[in-house]
């Protein structure tokens with residue numbers, strides 16, 4: 001097992017958001033966590049990535065046998081968790097190349113390393129825009145940059161929070177095809193989404209987060225495709 005969340009409770013001040021969350025990501029798998037707006041998906045991502053707030057009240061998050069809940073975000077990143085945050089958060093006043101180099105790290109495993117060259121092969125659009133300031137990129141280009149920046153840390157777990165947000169279908173399709181190419185191999189992916197289509201096409205397993213950050217449904221993409229009740233009750237689609 002790659003990542004294990006056990007009995008996690010998180011809050012912002014006195015507002016309890018996640019209560020007693022249990023979730024596991026296995027090595028090499030793509031797990032997608034779906035859920036309506038405001039259920040606590042980003043709160044979970046922040047707790048994993050060591051971003052504060054939220055405060056972790058109870059429970060544990062272990063990754064490669066290390067406890068994450070007491071770590072700072074840079075320590076979590078150093079362990080091999082690459083974050084693609086919701087809203088992309090690229091460094092607007094840095095160029096594409098600078099964004100990619102600023103958090104770059106050599107690989108810790110024997111996996112084929114991500115380098116500037118490999119990221120540019122992976123997203124040729126970024127190569128074309130390499131000297132542009134990130135703030136001048138389109139939303140799709142910024143999302144590619146956010147993914148490229150995370151890959152440059154040579155992660156063993158890629159943590160993506162709503163990469164589909166605000167993207168035109170054609171751009172999203174292109175990004176989905178790239179992610180399909182790298183899934184499996186030496187990379188586990190935790191994909192947080194509201195976009196059912198992206199989750200269905202990428203995930204090996206899907207978990208749906210409901211109120212209080214509880215996992216209310218788990219299964220395979222095929223099982224979710226067929227489960228009209230689950231889609232209606234938990235996702236509103």
Ligand SMILES: Nc1ncnc2c1ncn2[C@@H]1O[C@H](COP(=O)(O)OP(=O)(O)O)[C@@H](O)[C@H]1O
Pocket residue numbers: 012015017035036037038039040041042043044053
């Ligand atoms: N920094 C914050 N301070 C206080 N409340 C927050 C903060 N961030 C999120 N929340 C609240 O926590 C709940 C879960 O938010 P979030 O984790 O962003 O949900 P999701 O990602 O599933 O849409 C929401 O009610 C939201 O208003």
Ligand SMILES: [Mg+2]
Pocket residue numbers: 041042043086161162
């Ligand atoms: Mg969110």
